[in-house]
Structures are given as C-alpha cells and as structure tokens.
Amino acid sequence: DALRFTVTQRGDDCAAFCHLNTLTCWGEPVGLRHLEQTLQERLKSAPEGSYTKRLFDDEQLLRDKLVEEAQELSEATEKDEVAGELADVLYFAMVRATKAGVSIDDAVAELDRRTRKVTRRPGDSKAFRIAAGNAILSKKE
Numbered sequence: 341d342a343l344r345f346t347v348t349q350r351g352d353d354c355a356a357f358c359h360l361n362t363l364t365c366w367g368e369p370v371g372l373r374h375l376e377q378t379l380q381e382r383l384k385s386a387p388e389g390s391y392t393k394r395l396f397d398d399e400q401l402l403r404d405k406l407v408e409e410a411q412e413l414s415e416a417t418e419k420d421e422v423a424g425e426l427a428d429v430l431y432f433a434m435v436r437a438t439k440a441g442v443s444i445d446d447a448v449a450e451l452d453r454r455t456r457k458v459t460r461r462p463g464d465s466k467a468f469r470i471a472a473g474n475a476i477l478s479k480k481e
Contacts, residue, residue: 409425
C-alpha cells in the first residue's frame with residue numbers, strides 16, 4: 341500500500357519531493373514527461389550538432405516544421421501513420437513550449453481552465469492562418 345501525491349515542482353534545482361531525492365518515487369519519467377525533461381536539458385546544454393538545439397535557435401525552421409508536421413497529421417489516414425505524425429507534432433510543439441518556458445502542467449492547466457468556460461467560440465477555422473500555412477508549405481515543394 342502507498343499514498344501517491346501529485347506534486348508540481350518548480351524551479352530548475354528545486355529539492356525533489358520524493359524520499360529518494362528524485363522527481364518521483366515511481367521511476368524515471370516516460371513519454372511526454374521524458375521528452376519535456378530531455379528538452380529542458382537540451383535548452384541548457386545541447387550536444388554538438390543537436391537538431392533540437394538548431395530548432396531552439398532557428399525560429400523560422402521551428403515554425404515551418406510545426407506547420408509541415410501539422411499538415412502531415414491532418415492528411416494521415418492509417419492509425420500508425422496518425423500516431424507517427426502526432427508524435428512529430430508533439431515533439432515540435434514541445435520544443436516551442438520549452439523555449440517559451442511553458443510546461444506540460446501549464447498546458448494542462450489551460451485545458452482545465454477552458455473546460456470551465458461558460459461561453460464558447462464557434463471554433464471555425466481562421467482563413468488568414470490557413471493562407472499563412474499554405475505559404476509555408478508551398479515554399480517547401
């Protein structure tokens with residue numbers, strides 16, 4: 341038997357909550373948490389030739405890759421293809437978020453905040469954003 345606490349730790353060098361002086365008693369982070377941790381490390385000190393470092397340093401490249409991968413996700417039809425393209429979008433979105441100092445917890449808090457909204461936007465697409473995305477994608481062809 342065990343009690344499990346969900347704790348949002350703040351700061352780069354904060355004392356760990358776990359009795360093992362690690363971020364969690366339940367093993368190393370996996371999935372998006374592992375990606376987030378790796379990206380935070382790369383932002384501070386990336387190895388030579390790191391593609392992630394290149395994305396952190398080149399805003400245009402990062403923007404272009406986000407648009408490109410979102411387009412590929414929107415066109416994917418098979419389950420494994422959708423999963424692969426979603427993984428790409430999540431990676432590039434997490435690079436953008438990490439560079440801006442936004443954590444997974446920040447995004448989840450925003451999603452939770454939105455679920456409590458009483459009024460909703462219509463959710464229509466934004467033509468000017470579609471045109472901008474098409475311009476980015478047409479230069480890659």
